[in-house]
Amino acid sequence: MRLESLSKRYGRVTALDGVDLEVRAGELITLVGPSGSGKSTILRLIAGLDRPDAGRVLVDGEDVGRVPPHRRAIAMVFQDYALYPHLTVRGNLLFGLRVRRVPRAEADRQARAAAERLEIADLLDRYPDQMSGGQRQRVALARALVRDPSVYLLDEPLASLDAQLRFATRADLLAMHQELRTTMVHVTHDQAEAMTLGDRVVVLDRGRVRQVGPPQEVYDEPADVFVARFLGSPPMNLVVGGGVLGDAPGFTVGVRPEDLAIDPEGPIEVTVEAVETLGSEAILLTRAAASGGASTSASAIADANAGAGADTRLTVRTGPRHGVRPGDRLRLRPDPERIHRFDTETGRRR
Numbered sequence: 063m064r065l066e067s068l069s070k071r072y073g074r075v076t077a078l079d080g081v082d083l084e085v086r087a088g089e090l091i092t093l094v095g096p097s098g099s100g101k102s103t104i105l106r107l108i109a110g111l112d113r114p115d116a117g118r119v120l121v122d123g124e125d126v127g128r129v130p131p132h133r134r135a136i137a138m139v140f141q142d143y144a145l146y147p148h149l150t151v152r153g154n155l156l157f158g159l160r161v162r163r164v165p166r167a168e169a170d171r172q173a174r175a176a177a178e179r180l181e182i183a184d185l186l187d188r189y190p191d192q193m194s195g196g197q198r199q200r201v202a203l204a205r206a207l208v209r210d211p212s213v214y215l216l217d218e219p220l221a222s223l224d225a226q227l228r229f230a231t232r233a234d235l236l237a238m239h240q241e242l243r244t245t246m247v248h249v250t251h252d253q254a255e256a257m258t259l260g261d262r263v264v265v266l267d268r269g270r271v272r273q274v275g276p277p278q279e280v281y282d283e284p285a286d287v288f289v290a291r292f293l294g295s296p297p298m299n300l301v302v303g304g305g306v307l308g309d310a311p312g313f314t315v316g317v318r319p320e321d322l323a324i325d326p327e328g329p330i331e332v333t334v335e336a337v338e339t340l341g342s343e344a345i346l347l348t349r350a351a352a353s354g355g356a357s358t359s360a361s362a363i364a365d366a367n368a369g370a371g372a373d374t375r376l377t378v379r380t381g382p383r384h385g386v387r388p389g390d391r392l393r394l395r396p397d398p399e400r401i402h403r404f405d406t407e408t409g410r411r412r
């Protein structure tokens with residue numbers, strides 16, 4: 063499937079501004095970006111629920127601009143399930159098959175097979191309001207499955223689930239994709255989910271594609287400051303002009319929290335302001351008073367504060383049993399292989 067120069071405005075809002083994207087056959091691709099970046103608009107244009115102002119959607123090389131939504135071989139799964147409340151699970155699964163006039167016995171067979179795959183076969187006679195959120199989401203996935211589409215569109219299908227269920231349903235989704243190998247376009251605003259779910263991620267910002275690539279590649283080599291800050295939690299430390307990360311006029315220098323090691327010989331001296339303990343790891347919020355030098359007197363801090371970007375907050379990710387407390391002074395060593403440089407003016411990676 064290919065999106066070519068897709069643009070869409072709603073009144074004065076530009077939802078999409080020339081989006082080009084090649085989605086490979088059988089791929090699970092994740093669209094990620096902050097609220098309002100245009101993710102759902104892309105899905106609506108692919109599904110035919112909305113028309114682009116410019117550009118086109120090609121499925122198997124064919125412009126589907128004139129194909130109405132119900133004729134597109136596309137199944138959509140939303141965050142809010144959109145199950146028919148007056149139908150049982152079986153009724154919900156059969157609905158699309160009946161519309162397509164699939165013979166009764168065959169429809170029953172397909173509905174059962176989908177229910178078994180998603181482990182909801184024992185719920186076939188229940189109504190949506192008799193099920194948990196996770197079960198309803200699996201019904202929604204099963205309903206998409208019986209449509210046997212050539213593309214699945216998944217709009218934040220896990221967003222309303224609690225953490226454990228989200229984890230389990232995400233695994234279901236991955237298993238389903240691995241088995242079917244059908245093209246899936248998945249939308250999330252959750253950067254952690256984008257990292258775990260998808261052969262490639264597409265990072266969107268205000269209707270434009272910022273970067274496309276395998277999750278690890280985008281994480282390791284963000285194309286610009288926006289992507290660098292958006293992917294990764296806590297976000298990458300960025301210092302305009304380099305500062306304590308090494309003087310670099312005209313550049314913004316970045317290092318991820320996990321690439322700052324506590325090292326008594328390290329070049330950056332910091333004061334720990336807060337410690338967040340997360341069980342498997344800890345996050346230290348620190349402040350570097352001045353670059354390099356050993357002086358940490360109050361006046362040195364004042365001097366540093368006066369200088370551009372010298373008073374720098376650095377977030378450090380470390381192991382859980384670190385023994386560090388607020389107020390401690392530490393030295394940090396950035397991994398020289400993991401320093402990122404961006405042009406301060408354009409934000410582009412250098």
Ligand SMILES: Nc1ncnc2c1ncn2[C@@H]1O[C@H](COP(=O)(O)OP(=O)(O)OP(=O)(O)O)[C@@H](O)[C@H]1O
Binds near residue numbers: 103104
């Ligand atoms: N029907 C509409 N009428 C007016 N503006 C709209 C409409 N649909 C979307 N927009 C605007 O277009 C922009 C993109 O919206 P879209 O829903 O695609 O964003 P999104 O990335 O999916 O956001 P979210 O993560 O919040 O769902 C937003 O500024 C939104 O307010």
